[in-house]
Amino acid sequence: MIKKGFSILLLVISFISGGMSQEREFFKRLENLTITEGLPKEILSSKTVVLVKVPYKSKSPEIRGEWKSITEVAQKGFKKSGIDAVAYYYIDDIMSGPEAYHVFLDAFDDRNLSHAAILEYDGTEYFLTLLKLQDRQYLIKENQEAWQMKGKDLKNMMEDLYRQAANSSLEKSNLLIIETPEYGQIVEVLDGRRSDFYDLNFSSDKLAVPMFADTAQISQVMKEYPYEWGFVEENIDEKELRKNGYQYILYFVHSSAKSVKDMLEYEYNSNETAFVSETISDGKSNITSQNINASVYKFYIKHIYSKKNFIGKRWDAGYTWQEGLSNYIINLRNELIRN
Incomplete structure (x- = not known):
């Protein structure tokens, strides 16, 4: 069965009230994904980048909230499920500007990161989206297929993810998955002097x-x-x-x-x-x-x-x-x- 993704646009628009067009288009596409019951076909045999978003600690000015604690819970679940989450980034850094965005994508290519796990928290619920990276300009294509789940307890969600992976017939070749989250390096965006x-x-x-x-x-x-x-x-x-x-x-x-x-x-x-x-x-x-x-x-x-x-x-x-x-x-x- 295929269905449309749950609506998270209001959640993310509240995060990016001053966001630029590229960032808005990314979140618009994220809301309009085509959701499948099965995990992405190659996610248990390829490398995944994790993109994280949490509410602002303060809104005036907007101050980034603490986000690394949830990555520790997530990494344990990814490892148990066989998802090789090799680098964690905060979404704002990836979507920080036209030159920065493309330098980050080059870094993804250098590490052969072909899939993404998008982990969001709105202060009440967690949202997890798993998909293949398919678009150079906005990361994801319009109406692209993806797998999603949401819940109030991230640890329980990761257990559900494990059961989904264990019961799937997907190729499972990710054997050397790190125990703790690794945070991706902030890139230097200037390509000249x-x-x-x-x-x-x-x-x-x-x-x-x-x-x-x-x-x-x-x-x-x-x-x-x-x-x-x-x-x-x-x-x-x-x-x-x-x-x-x-x-x-x-x-x-x-x-x-x-x-x-x-x-x-x-x-x-x-x-x-x-x-x-x-x-x-x-x-x-x-x-x-x-x-x-x-x-x-x-x-x-x-x-x-x-x-x-x-x-x-x-x-x-x-x-x-x-x-x-x-x-x-x-x-x-x-x-x-x-x-």
Whole structure:
């Protein structure tokens, strides 16, 4: 028997109220999976990545909740069931931005991770989805087949998973499964030189701005950008941008402040519990203290041909994309525009 998956879209939309289009499309597809009674055919003979999502610890600002404790329960169940869960990631890190997403997927390919276990907790119930990774852009295809279960007790759910696997006729060749969860490494997303400044050539070349959110809202913030820019489609090939006269492209990373700093290769003390975001305007410094687990947006500009990434001189991330983009532009203007 095949049926539609249980509705979890309201759950995840509450998690990603400020999410970008790629993230929303992923969760939309997750809600509209075609659910089968049997496990994915090769899940007991292949490697699986586990993607985890839990409620925010705080909503203003959004602070990531503690998520690793449930992975310990899950790993015991996966091992007993014969599912080789080799790496655990928090979903926000995977969906943190266009460049970051593809670097994470390359890491999945390097480890031959062909299946995913998506483990979500909404504060009351757990949701577990098992499926094959079939789409490069959104991880899963529209109406893709998957196996799902939900419940209030994760340990009992994992016992049910074990019984499902034990009673199946699937090939079982995962013999060396680790005892405890292994957490996937946060990738460094910049594929070229990292520059802690702004390029003087911004003034003479056009900047491509992907339509990652409402274009009217983006335009409102971009009014402060002092040079030429234009909208482009998301996920457009960078080579096409150069053909259309663009030499630079605007990117962002959106995840916990700690994860964003790791992805963009910032140095920080491992004992820090908060980071200081700073903007300089009219010679005045404006600072905001951010919990390392707070969800933030950090923007940067990439030179398409040379792949140089212009991060800026200061950590200027914001809690919303509007704030993060505005902070970046304010600091850029302060450095490049002299009255």
